[in-house]
Amino acid sequence: MTNLIKKSWCAMATFGGRLRRLREEKDLKQTELAKLLNLESSSTISQYENESLNRIPDAHILKRIADIFDCSTDYLLGRTSNRKENLDAIIGTGNEYFTFHKDIPQEALDEIVSYAEYVIKKHEEKKKKGK
Amino acid sequence: MPNELFSLAEKENILVEFYNLPGDILGAYYHTQNKPSIILLHKKIEHSRRLLRCIFAEELGHHFRPTLDVNSLAFARTKKCVNAKYEKLAIFWAVEYLMPIDRLIEAVNSGFFLTHDIAEFFDITERFAGTGLMLYHQKRKEQMDKLLNCMPQELV
Numbered sequence: 001m002t003n004l005i006k007k008s009w010c011a012m013a014t015f016g017g018r019l020r021r022l023r024e025e026k027d028l029k030q031t032e033l034a035k036l037l038n039l040e041s042s043s044t045i046s047q048y049e050n051e052s053l054n055r056i057p058d059a060h061i062l063k064r065i066a067d068i069f070d071c072s073t074d075y076l077l078g079r080t081s082n083r084k085e086n087l088d089a090i091i092g093t094g095n096e097y098f099t100f101h102k103d104i105p106q107e108a109l110d111e112i113v114s115y116a117e118y119v120i121k122k123h124e125e126k127k128k129k130g131k
Numbered sequence: 132m133p134n135e136l137f138s139l140a141e142k143e144n145i146l147v148e149f150y151n152l153p154g155d156i157l158g159a160y161y162h163t164q165n166k167p168s169i170i171l172l173h174k175k176i177e178h179s180r181r182l183l184r185c186i187f188a189e190e191l192g193h194h195f196r197p198t199l200d201v202n203s204l205a206f207a208r209t210k211k212c213v214n215a216k217y218e219k220l221a222i223f224w225a226v227e228y229l230m231p232i233d234r235l236i237e238a239v240n241s242g243f244f245l246t247h248d249i250a251e252f253f254d255i256t257e258r259f260a261g262t263g264l265m266l267y268h269q270k271r272k273e274q275m276d277k278l279l280n281c282m283p284q285e286l287v
Contacts, residue, residue: 067245070261104206108153113204116161116169119148123167 014078016051022069022076023049037064133180136187140170145194147187149174158186158207160193168194181250185259188229192221223270226263229255232271235263239278 023033023045030042030049039045039061047055057065066073140147146169152159157176162168170190176183186207193205196217205221230253238252250260268275 067247070246070257104154104156108156109204111153112156112159112171113161115148115150116159116171119146119169120163120166123146 015076016049018076020049037061133184145170149177156206158190160190160205181256185256188225189221192224196220196224223266226266229253230263
């Protein structure tokens, strides 16, 4: 397995590189990550990151790492550049869909508003008829 | 099930429609003075139960935590967000509605530690569960600190 991954190595898209980046993004020290993973010492993490001795974690630890960093194992292994590709159902990435944005084109806004107005108008007409 | 959300919307006199929203918009809340408010949900999430619940609840949050503006239009999208104050209010309403803190404590005490488990417990998306934990951590610090003792730290 290690060889397979090694073949597809390119900058950053390696397990070690990705692990380091994710860990640094979370502001975790190697020792802290080792603790979270119930590993005996942080040198294991260091070996993973530096890819020394071709060390790669077993499937259980890999899964745990994916849980901690909220990404897919494929991403960790460098098979995809999309962090959460396999996790979110149906709708693309589904991430952080909560907000107000300025980059929505005006036509889209107009379309939504006019449709909303149309539904409201229809609803009110129906109500009037009902009376 | 989303049914309770639909009946809540009906009770509040909010219209709900499924519509092919343009771009990456998954949900929209539109409100004008003296008229019923309307929530538009993207057709493609109609059968994605968890996502529908989360987005629907977030849009309902705009109704229960309104802005001062007379007219308002708010969106739920797939892209990364800029945090606006009233969006946070709406999400927090949704969080409190879909994962009430007392039930969250119950869940954690009965062994639902990870965001994944919590999402399963409340029937919501993982991301939403994560957002919920984060917001609770900011706003209900005392209760969350107690929970922290039995949760892996990286979650909050």
